[in-house]
Amino acid sequence: MDIDRTIRQMARDARQAAGVMGCCATDRKNQALTNMADLLAQQTETIIKENRKDLKRAGEAGLSSAMVDRLTVSGQTIAAMAGGLREVAAYPDPVGTMGETQVRPNGLRVSKMRIPLGVIGIIYESRPNVTIDAAGLCLKSGNAVILRGGSEALHSNRALAGIIGQALKSVGLPAQAAQVVPMEDRAAINALLLQDDFVDLIIPRGGEGLIRFVAENSRIPVLKHYKGVCHVFVDQSADLQMAENICYNAKVQRPGVCNAMETLLVHQQVAPDFLPAMARRYDTAGVQLRGCPETCAILPGIPPATDADWPAEYLDLILAVRVVANMDDAMAHIARYGSNHTEAIVTSDYRRAHRFVRDVDASVVLVNASTRFNDGGQLGLGAEMGISTSKLHAFGPMGLNELTTQKFVVLGDGQVRA
Template sequence: MDNKAYIEEKGKRSKEAARTLGNTATNIKNKALNMMAEALIQNVSFILNENKKDMETGQDKGLSRAMLDRLLLNEKRIADMAEGLRQIAALPDPIGEVTKGFQRPNGLRINQVRVPFGVIGIIYEARPNVTVDAAGLCIKSGNAVLLRGGSEALNSNKAIAEIIAKAGDAAGLPENSIQYIDIKDREAVNIMLKLNSYIDVLIPRGGAGLIRNVVQNATVPVIETGVGNCHVYVDSDADLSMAEDIIINAKTQRPAVCNAMETLLVHKDCYKELLEKLAPKLVSLGVEIRGCEKTQALIKAAVPASKEDWSTEFLDLILAVKIVDSLDEAIEHIYKYGTKHSEAIITNNYFNSQRFLKEIDAAAVYVNASTRFTDGFEFGFGGEIGISTQKLHARGPMGLEQLTSIKYMIYGEGQVR
């Protein structure tokens, strides 16, 4: 069977599964999610062995430190994946929820009700945890899922997908509710982009190149997730000790993810006091500082920032630093270079915090907190299928509600028009 026929057959099976899954009882879906979580824990050794193969191949290919970190699995990360499934099981089932109800003057009673999309296609790169997050959220929201992960994580993804699909089947889910496309050839992605007959919506999750390819070439509807060129702005009225803690967390806690800070903006009135203490700590943690002229003059370890650095999602221990004259300049910089993902201001000035919240155009805007919280798990969604940076239908961490559509159910008593 050639690639096109193989993927079309997968799509057909997903479509058939979706018809039943959309009406599957909540208790069965929850049972499946908990059994999937238990299956991950029971198969930790197998998953780690498969992940080791991917890590060795990635190292041989010279994958970046950031990419290898995204690819790496360990017992804690697998335990977190399992816990995410349990959290999803504990959340209310969105399917069948009446979000609005009203009666017309002619007596028609109209209810707006949440329903599944049907089949969701997920295209992602080098993040084995996405296999679990996507499958769990899709199952709870009544959607069949067709997964296509990056070739870098093929062994890990196949192992995880097989384990959770088998557990789901045993719990009573329709067969083929969770399917994985194990074709390395990039042609697989291009086929999925045109699979309108079987896929209801596509969600890409990965780097700028992948997302651009999907958005520009898909005929299937796309919910766009975006890259994260995230900023932290330290205002003149900031608590500098708080700012220091937030900056270190936002940059170094896990630099290879989309909600990590990439650019630090500091007001001219406090940059010397802040950076003289902060810079040595960042350097000791392995951070390369790329700064403007004032930053370079203050920090010996800093190298000149290029124009490209201001618009780059490094996904690494690299930080661009710029000293700004005002809140206006900070907002203008973010407007010019930001990717509408996550932005933060550190300030004790209420007026400035409210201006920042209102004027910054991003999915998540923070006052006195790290950008690292833009995450479905941290928001209480039990994981996420991606961070949407678009404005249609869904924005920010995409949990269960964002994986549903609506339909109208109308009750009449013989009315005609």
């Protein structure tokens, strides 16, 4: 197979399909998504069977527990995929919606209309659910999509690709509107990144190495999310029981994802009371703590944190802990080591909460809630494309609106420019 020729043909076909999708009626798009959800439910056993082939290869290749967790597909996973599609189908269609109209002194009526981006390339590792989530969001927002999943999920993604194509054809839409790259060779990624004639945006999802590779080699604009180094700051005024619950959930509920907490910051006034109780609770979950000197003095026996721990994205049951003198120190730590992903404060002081929200630079800032809520579904977007930590053109979870742009629409009655 000629990889360059195959990818270029896929990109050309996607561009043609994008023209169809951009003009497609909402009801037709929704029916395609609903049919896709039905097919997922009907073919659950087949998908799981194909996924087991991927899991077997992952075990033989020695993939990390975090990668295996992301790769695993269960009946619950498939039900969640189908539910996400139905939720996206139920959401208002952003395409064609008009913004506020401004009337100029010469009578021109100026507004903006939401339109699709065009063709989106998604490059991702593990997570077969991304295949369905990305296809659903791109199709509902009137885009065409080229999906290049990791080789470790090849069998799962091929099964899902068949379902996507079947659902599109069932309503008379081109299967080329959502294509899965069929080859494992990494050269396919390089070829896709050169298709700037046909592809409008590249969204990489995966480890920092993959994202940096894509950003450095793409001729196409890239929406980046390098890593999630997320913090929770326990303020001096925090309800300590609330703080315990939040910090436990942020680290333990699912440690292998990008919105899990990686560093805990604790105000020095509450650290002697808070940290021993928190450490006991973490110990029951198998969390390994690494602390600053002040933390180690309160929790003797835990290993000291090194310079490499503060910017680390562990994606595991490992947590760096630092005692800070005040909120300014906490925010300075976040500014130095954070990744603009998710930051949280636990406090009962309104003024400090307001300042934290205003001054901390992250795609989602939370007050008295777990970092695990930085998720499209949890924030009301339905399924999400990913979480952008760059600010052009989206920041945070990417739902339907974030997969569109706007064009100016100007209505006149004969005006000419002097």
